[in-house]
Amino acid sequence: MNTTIIIGAGASGLLCGHELAKTGENVIILEQSNKSGRKILASGNGRCNLSNTDLQMKYYNTDDWRIAAIINNFDAKKYFEKIGVLVRQNGKLLYPRSNQSLTVKNALMNNYNNVALIENCEALKITKQGKGYIVTTTLGDYYGDNIVIATGSPASLLSGKNNYDLVKQLGLKITKLYPSLVxxxxxxxxxxxxxxxxxxxxxxxxxxxxxxxxxxxxxxxxxxxxxxxxxxxxxxxxxxxxxxxxxxxxxxxxxxxxxxxxxxxxxxxxxxxxxxxxxxxxxxxxxxxxxxxxxxxxxxxxxxGIEKAQVISGGVSLEEVNENLEVNKYPNIYLTGELLDVDGDCGGYNLHFAFASGYHVAKTIINGKEGLDATNK
Ligand SMILES: Cc1cc2nc3c(=O)[nH]c(=O)nc-3n(C[C@H](O)[C@H](O)[C@H](O)COP(=O)(O)OP(=O)(O)OC[C@H]3O[C@@H](n4cnc5c(N)ncnc54)[C@H](O)[C@@H]3O)c2cc1C
Incomplete structure (x- = not known):
């Protein structure tokens, strides 16, 4: 059986892990801090504005058709209700009915039986080995057939500040970074x-x-x-x-x-x-x-500045990935969430993309790259 290593237990990494775990895939999640899902917890002033009913691309910094497809193929309300979170609507904004971000994080981490979540474990380097990759971390080496880099951004410093180190080592192009929503x-x-x-x-x-x-x-x-x-x-x-x-x-x-x-x-x-x-x-x-x-x-x-921003505008250039968010130069390495050069307005757009991209990559890994049906609608 294949093993997928997800680097980063944030919004996109946790959802990707949740989807993979349901199919019985071997999943290892490496998290540098001692608190998984920290930004989910901080989001929406602790209430987690998890998505928006109006997902037009004008609310994002890109109109890349591949990103638009990923965003529009993911129905956040349907997804979260399926995993046990009742969702309420406030205007166009979607929140958990509990009004508590913790509900969202807990639901994503429910049924993590076949997931090894390793906290206080910072991924330092990725090296090709055979068909897969070795991830060198502060706690030793891990082998994965698939690698999902979900390290987020340094916005507000809640997800650390070395978020781009791994992708820089892989030689991926990073666009100019600005604090946004600040x-x-x-x-x-x-x-x-x-x-x-x-x-x-x-x-x-x-x-x-x-x-x-x-x-x-x-x-x-x-x-x-x-x-x-x-x-x-x-x-x-x-x-x-x-x-x-x-x-x-x-x-x-x-x-x-x-x-x-x-x-x-x-x-x-x-x-x-x-x-x-x-x-x-x-x-x-x-x-x-x-x-x-x-x-x-x-x-x-x-x-x-970045320390107080909710998101970073800029990130890994979309030229570096294909429609499955797989790195062109490195087959079976995928990128999700805010690490990519995708950011949106206030109103649930950033979490929506994080969740949608985590979902898309999980479906790609599960279904294989051909004949992909990555919609949950
Ligand atoms: C205060 C605040 C409020 C927000 N409110 C909202 C909101 O209401 N609605 C909304 O849509 N968006 C909101 N956002 C934005 C949203 O939270 C982020 O866009 C989203 O969490 C990004 O998800 P991600 O998975 O890309 O990264 P993250 O959720 O940041 O997860 C990245 C994870 O990777 C880990 N990591 C980093 N480097 C390594 C490494 N080398 N090895 C191992 N682990 C590593 C980090 O510790 C972190 O846990 C808010 C942001 C902030 C800061």
Whole structure:
């Protein structure tokens, strides 16, 4: 019987292992940390936004047809319900009904009887041997007929920071890496507003040109701005040169003139309290010195970097793999998840790709490379 070694017990590696285990394949999962599925646990603020019902490719950084097929052939709701996780929908976002990321991780690790999961075991090197490969690790050597590299990215450092070492040793091309879905450092920044949230529209301007707008919640942080709509806008930053600004429209449901009239009347009626009845009290205090509540400008100084990013944009170039995510130069070595140059918006898109790619590779290994039917729909 063949042995598959999966390097990395994260979202894509665990799901790949789960699928292979069901068929009785020999599976060894090597995990460098002492905590498998750490990013699954951290995802969605501990609630795990595991997928989205709207999987158009415009929400990803690629329109590669092979990636589109993998993403669209995987029905996350159906898959997780089949393995015991009831899924609830919040708008287009999918979560476990338990509202707990742990439910997802536990379901993936259920029935791992024929899987050897070895934690605190960092894979250091892969060398060809016969038809398969030897994986050299901090705990010794392991032989696998198939190797799945599922080492993720250094985003937020929850999956370590040497995620690309193995693929670099194999000589695979890695595209430029950027922190994506990340908080911004801005000028001004308001320490007093740390933790305050406001519903608004955030606009991204580069050299005074409007680039994109996002409606939602902005969260103030010590040195700048965060929240889902700011993280979404952060995805665009690497693609533009120039002076970058965020403008917050705090009263999007009011026109400029309507707002001026409202504020004038409130000043007459409530004196110094005219803003306090509209906004969080700390925010109201700051806003007394802001000239235009529909265009509150923040210069973007920087992002919070890879350490605070939810994902990394960039990774192993898709030129290096075929439609089975098998490395062109190394038959039977497969790549999954965020390690690849595939990243998506906030909203479950990154976990969806991790799960879908783990599923696709497992099906490829199980069914062989010919006549592959890797859909669970
Ligand atoms: C705070 C946070 C919140 C997030 N929330 C969401 C969300 O709600 N929805 C969403 O879609 N996405 C979310 N994401 C992104 C999502 O979690 C990742 O895109 C996804 O986990 C990537 O899966 P993966 O399998 O590629 O890698 P990972 O899940 O990162 O797994 C990689 C594993 O490989 C291990 N590893 C690395 N190198 C080695 C080695 N040499 N040897 C052995 N093991 C190794 C790591 O320790 C890790 O366990 C979030 C990310 C963060 C940081």
């Amino acid at each position: 908080q911004l450092k801005t000028k001004p920044a308001y320490r007093s507003l740390k933790g305050v949230r406001v519903k608004c529209i955030a606009h991204l301007y580069v050299d005074k040109q409007l680039i994109e707008s996002q409606e939602g919640e902005v969260l103030f942080s010590e040195n700048g701005l965060s929240g889902i709509c700011i993280m979404q806008l952060s995805r665009l930053l690497p693609h533009y040169q120039g002076i970058k600004e965020i403008s917050l429209d705090l009263m999007p449901d009011y026109g400029q003139k309507e707002l001026a009239d409202l504020l004038q009347k409130r000043r007459q009626d409530f004196n110094d309290y005219y803003l306090a009845g509209i906004f969080n009290d700390k925010l109201a205090k700051v806003l007394e010195n802001v000239a235009n509540l529909k265009d509150w400008r923040f210069l973007i100084k920087d992002t919070y």
